[in-house]
Amino acid sequence: MKKWLSFLLLLAVCVLPFAVHENAPVPVYGKTQIPAYEEVQKPYVEINGNKPFFKSSEYVTKSVENYASLDKLGRCGTAYAVLGKDIMPTEERGKIGMIKPTGWNQAKYEGIVDSEPPYLYNRCHLIGFQLAGENANPKNLITGTRYMNVDGMLPFENKVADYVRYKNKHVLYRVTPIFDGDNLLANGVLMEASSVEDKGKSISFCVFCYNVQPGVKINYKDGSNSLDVSAAKTSGTKASSAKTQSTKTQKAKTVTADNKAASAQTPASAPTVDSANYIANRNTGKFHIAGCSSVNDMKESNKVPYNTRDEAIGAGYVPCKRCNP
Known part of the structure; x- marks a missing residue:
């Protein structure tokens, strides 16, 4: 792969009849060089010095949402919003299946994708559900790897959501999927945000999140995919080395499931909803202390049990603000 991938960042804002802007924000065009993921080895990279491309005229204090129409190939365009507490969801997220x-070409990769089931792809909201309450809007959902969704986009979404919710302020927000030619799967998304009332002093970022999954080869033309054998071998070697070291240093401790081949002890059983210390909500993306009142409000099908806080966070869930687990 070339060291640099050249993409045309079409940061186009769809013109829709919202009262906030008599004239919707004009499209912003920027041409930049985005380094290949292999050069970065991180879920995202800062673009334009981490400064968003918004114009001063866009800093308004009334909430709005604009979603570009699907193109001739059925692909999403730019999703733009002035986020406010008034448009954040008040109900649990519904079905989007x-x-x-x-580019939806789903597959499972046990031991590669950190989820259960280990599906490669998520239906990624351009503007996260927690920000604007948009659920099954086809103009707001793209095919994205779990790695991009959880490790790339989610931390930025959480940062913005917390600011809007607890400061009761507004944030300019724009997410643009970047497609190469007629490819059906995006190479990634450009995420921009800037707090409105203080002109970006509290919230300001401009990042490109890579639509990749370490250990998996992806064909961006149609989303087809296969195991990256070379990466799997490297990962396996590292895992074997780590297990050996763990065995040496953890002799006095309970043997984990990863070491069960070297021990006759029975590994700790997976938690149940009744026995778990923490319960996550797969709809809201938050996790709670088992005794939190919010747990009683969940549908049983949405409950995901965890023994430890680290396990829940590692699976991509964020702490509930009511019980502060």
Whole structure:
């Protein structure tokens, strides 16, 4: 792969009849060089010095949402919003399984993708559900790897959501999927945000999140994928080395499931909803202390049990603000 991938960042804002802007924000065009993921080895990279491309005229204090129409290939365009507490969701997220965004070529990778089941792809909201309450909107959902969704986009979404919710302020927000030519799967998304009332002093970022999954080869033309054998071998070697070291240093401790081949002890059983210390909500993306009142409000099908706080966070869940687990 070339050291640099040249993409045309079409930061186009769809013109829709919202009262906030008599004239919707004009499209911003920027041409930049985005380093290949292999050169970065991180879920995201800062673009334009981490400064968003917003114009001063866009800093308004009334909430708005604009979603570009799907193009001739059925692909999403730019999603733009002035986020405010008034448009944040008040109900749990509903089903989105009926939406099949372009490039949806699902597969499982046990031991590679950190989820259960270990599905490669998520239906990624351009503007996260927690920010604007948009659920099964096909103009707001793209095919994205779990790695991009959880390790790339989610930390930035959480940062913005916390600011809007607890400061009761507004944030300019724009997410643009970047497609190469007629490819059906995006190479990644450009995320921009800037706090409105203080002109970006509290919230300001401009990052590109890579639509990749370490250990998996992806064909961006159609989303097809296969195991990256070379990466799997490297990962296996590292895992074997780590296990050996762990065995040496953990002899006095309970043997974990990873070491069960070297021990006759039975590994700790997976937690149940009744025995777990923490319960995550797969709809809201938050986790709670088992005794939190919010747990009683969840549907049973949405409850995901965890023994430890680290396990829940590692799976991509964020702490509930009510019980502060």
